[in-house]
Amino acid sequence: MEDVLKELLDTELQAEALVREANARHEQMIRDARSAVLSAEQRFAARIPEIHKTHLQKIDERAEQSIAELRRRYDERRRELRAVAEGRQQSALDAAIGVITDPERE
Structure with missing residues (x-):
């Protein structure tokens, strides 16, 4: 019976070690994920001026x-209005001369 108890104790210790190892890996995964997110945020923040500049360039191009x-x-x-004005200039001059030379004509 002593061997069975010792084996159970060893199994329990191994299980606890596995749980500790799993918890440690879990915590490490969380730290790695946080680090990856922080790194991605920093890369994005570093690109903001470039993104802003690109958008401003596009806006300038569209405005131009x-x-x-x-x-x-x-x-x-x-040009259209000038052509119309030039086309009507002679008739306006003729009408003005007609009014000046023939006061009864209006």
Whole structure:
């Protein structure tokens, strides 16, 4: 019976050792995971200025494209209005001369 008790005690000690080892591995895994998360957060935080700069560049590019498009439309409209004005300039001059030379004509 003494051998059985000794064997049970040895088994219990081995089980406790396994539990301690499992707990230690569990704690190490938690520490490793925390370390990995911290490292990832630091890498992300270090990239924030680069990400911000990239977004600002894209915003600037879009703004420049919008400005160029607005200028193009403005120039096109200005040319159209200029063409209309030049087309009507002669008729306006003729009408003005007619009013000046023939006061009864309006």
